[in-house]
Amino acid sequence: MAEFICKVGDASGRVFQATEAAPSEAEARQRLADKGLHVYSIRSDMGLVGTLSSRRRDKVVRGGDFLIFNQQFNTLIKAGLPILKALSLLAERAAAVRMRPMLIDVRDRVREGAMLSEALEAQGVFPGVYTTAILAGEKSGNLTGVLDNYIAFQRVSQGFRNRLKTVMIYPAILVVAVISVLSFLVTYAVPQFALLYSDLNVKLPDITRIVLGIALPIRHYIVLIIPGLAVTIFLLIVWSRTDQGAQLLDSVKPKIPIMGDIWLKAQVAQFVRTLSTLLAGGTPLVTAVETSANSLGSRLIASSTRRAAAKVKEGQTLSSALAVEGLMPDMALEMIEVGENSGALTAMLASVADFYEEEVNLRLTAFLTWVEPAILVFMAGVVALILIALYLPMFSLSVGAAG
Numbered sequence: 001m002a003e004f005i006c007k008v009g010d011a012s013g014r015v016f017q018a019t020e021a022a023p024s025e026a027e028a029r030q031r032l033a034d035k036g037l038h039v040y041s042i043r044s045d046m047g048l049v050g051t052l053s054s055r056r057r058d059k060v061v062r063g064g065d066f067l068i069f070n071q072q073f074n075t076l077i078k079a080g081l082p083i084l085k086a087l088s089l090l091a092e093r094a095a096a097v098r099m100r101p102m103l104i105d106v107r108d109r110v111r112e113g114a115m116l117s118e119a120l121e122a123q124g125v126f127p128g129v130y131t132t133a134i135l136a137g138e139k140s141g142n143l144t145g146v147l148d149n150y151i152a153f154q155r156v157s158q159g160f161r162n163r164l165k166t167v168m169i170y171p172a173i174l175v176v177a178v179i180s181v182l183s184f185l186v187t188y189a190v191p192q193f194a195l196l197y198s199d200l201n202v203k204l205p206d207i208t209r210i211v212l213g214i215a216l217p218i219r220h221y222i223v224l225i226i227p228g229l230a231v232t233i234f235l236l237i238v239w240s241r242t243d244q245g246a247q248l249l250d251s252v253k254p255k256i257p258i259m260g261d262i263w264l265k266a267q268v269a270q271f272v273r274t275l276s277t278l279l280a281g282g283t284p285l286v287t288a289v290e291t292s293a294n295s296l297g298s299r300l301i302a303s304s305t306r307r308a309a310a311k312v313k314e315g316q317t318l319s320s321a322l323a324v325e326g327l328m329p330d331m332a333l334e335m336i337e338v339g340e341n342s343g344a345l346t347a348m349l350a351s352v353a354d355f356y357e358e359e360v361n362l363r364l365t366a367f368l369t370w371v372e373p374a375i376l377v378f379m380a381g382v383v384a385l386i387l388i389a390l391y392l393p394m395f396s397l398s399v400g401a402a403g
Helices: 025-034 047-060 064-078 083-093 097-111 116-121 128-140 143-200 206-220 222-240 243-255 259-280 285-294 299-313 318-325 330-342 345-402
Strands: 002-009 015-022 038-044
Touching: 002 025, 015 025, 025 038, 064 083, 064 097, 064 143, 083 097, 097 116, 116 128, 128 143, 128 259, 128 285, 143 206, 143 259, 143 345, 206 222, 206 345, 222 243, 243 259, 243 299, 259 285, 259 299, 259 330, 259 345, 285 299, 299 318, 318 330, 330 345
Parallel strands: none
Antiparallel strands: 002 015, 002 038
């Protein structure tokens, strides 16, 4: 009997994940329906392999292809085409060829009577924020308005990520250069000099003996070191995707000097931007908070915001519920509170997102302005130290020969 991981909703509107054991997907759906639950999506639980592959599939529809699809879909609907006809056209002519099979399945499900949000959710590759927004648009009868908001959200979010990637390119190149130069020196240059000095039988200075004492063992064990590092990194990645590992790493990240604060504010910006988009599309507050939490990369902050959603459901304000969790910056809480009191929460959340996205961008750029020269200085210092250590005995030989 297989186990299926299901995203379901109950009669109160709460959306959560459940595991159901059943002989088939259809049987699992039926059992959940018998319990009074609405099934949004269902997939087979294949353990770690399934989790990793689902993450890879999730990345397939992100980025430019997904943005273009939404723009085309929204344009066709605004032109007066029925949803089914628009899906049929995109399934045949979508700019992203790899999306066509998914769109064919979505079209077929809609043709059989499923809601568009259900058909999209069943693919297991579209972001939860997107399917929740589509559901809100279907219920409100304002699907084009919701798509407009989501397209704007995509453009802003993608632009923010692109800026972050751009500022990280040069430091990454420097790190690769440092590793490449040091690898060449340790595996080729140092052993050659060691062999030369051994043949000459000269007395080596302390700095040369230290460099040779470090470099030569590394060269001998490089065949073991590289696979060992690769295996260690792989195991750390696997561990970081477990609940325990992710929670521990997320609890450490905010405490890292400089970068911890930047990381936390980037997560806050993503959360409030997503929440603003969902509320603008007509999604209820509790559902919007829960969906926004699911879109976060940090499990610690996601679980914190889910607890806040539960408090909001009990009657607390969003600002007070988030304040209890202690992760949201004070200024963000104050702005959210002002938005709640003034009845302009959606607009205020968008302002908070704009502010923190800009702050993250500026602080990361400022941080990298001194990290880049620091990497260069470190690289130059290490290379200079190795070269001095290697050539110092040569000077001794020259002085001895001249004497």
